[in-house]
Amino acid sequence: MTPSSRLDTTFAALADPTRRAILARLALGEASVTELAQPFAMSQPAISKHLKMLERAGLISRGRDAQRRPCRLEPQALADANGWLEGYRQFWETTFQRLDLLLDEMKAEKGMKPKGE
């Protein structure tokens, strides 16, 4: 997979609340499919489908223990997605600073104390 198509599958895998909740659970430690299925009140096949998408995106890996095959969170894909978004940090920080300034000016006009004073 190219870095761009890797980002496609990562962002697509993150576009689901159950898959994001599975990642949040795995951030606390590895877990089997049975352990993952329990809190979600979902069938094991339904959870397995989500796990396949997460595995294809490189967001999780499965252990070799044939019985349990525990799932583990893999950090690289998350770090790469974060890296892409970080490219826009300056953009939103500048925008939010401009909004803060505007708010301060509006408060000053109303005779209120500007923020941070």
Added chain:
Amino acid sequence: MTPSSRLDTTFAALADPTRRAILARLALGEASVTELAQPFAMSQPAISKHLKMLERAGLISRGRDAQRRPCRLEPQALADANGWLEGYRQFWETTFQRLDLLLDEMKAEKGMKPKGE
């Protein structure tokens, strides 16, 4: 939309190379559909479809000028997606630090200088 379903549409909108390229172009300044279609060698209806997904996800907004309706990057959705990923920063930083330590130990065993010395 709830914050969770907002994240669903944001991540789904980001899961496409053309849409990510459109956002990269709009980070340089607002642009009309015609201006956006040009570098992508795509038809205007194809670009418009992508813009609709980006607009629904709150990643862009359209100007009111009826003729041109320029597209503008909106920072909040990007900042929110980044905020979600930031929750995992400690996880990948710890993992990468462990890998660095392991690599240093392997180098030390081979009689090579560890990293950073």
